[in-house]
Amino acid sequence: MTRTQQYTAKEFNLSGLKGISDKTLEMHFKLYEGYVKATNTLNKLIANILKDGKVDQEEVPAYSELTRRLGFEYNGMILHELYFENMTSQASTGFKGQDSLEKAIIESFGSFDNWKTDFSSIGKMRGVGWAICYQNPHNGRLSNHWVSLHEFGNVAGFRPLLVMDVWEHAYLLDFQPSQRGEYIESFLLNVNWDVVAKRQ
Ligand SMILES: [Fe+2]
Structure with missing residues (x-):
């Protein structure tokens, strides 16, 4: 994945979890989408700055600050995907075959x-x-x-x-x-x- 390619928000089907309401999930998916958008935006902005091979000209730390932010947004996106993916409303209690x-x-x-x-x-x-x-x-x-x-x-x-x-x-x-x-x-x-x- 290069910095100019776009990520898209994934679909998660988690309705009916025990103790964690659908309302919470709905709100949480929206927050997750924010991380996807921010990751894409940062990648685009950084790629634009890199186009002419010059970064942080005249001591303006745009490139550095955007790059500093990248770890927060990327991990926010990936960790939410891992979190949503490791839950299911069909969960069995305890290990079965793992x-x-x-x-x-x-x-x-x-x-x-x-x-x-x-x-x-x-x-x-x-x-x-x-x-x-x-x-x-x-x-x-x-x-x-x-x-x-x-x-x-x-x-x-x-x-x-x-x-x-x-x-x-x-x-x-x-x-x-x-x-x-x-x-x-x-x-x-x-x-x-x-x-x-x-x-x-
Ligand atoms: Fe979260």
């Missing part, structure tokens, strides 16, 4: 419950951001991480397997700000473990 994923969780955390405590606790940390379960592609081990905003804390080269939005817009229509833990419990009931397992 043996390799279950094995990776147990090898990395000792038990699913330990993994869940870690992942949920990271999600409850104060601030806006994401809780993400990554896999190290070199040894298959899983680790959970806090990502501030969208771009700070992602581990380069690691594969994001499970992505959970904990910005307040992800749950404020359904839960109080102090009920983030309940939103996280709901999120975990909606996880599409097939999708998560395939990301390995």
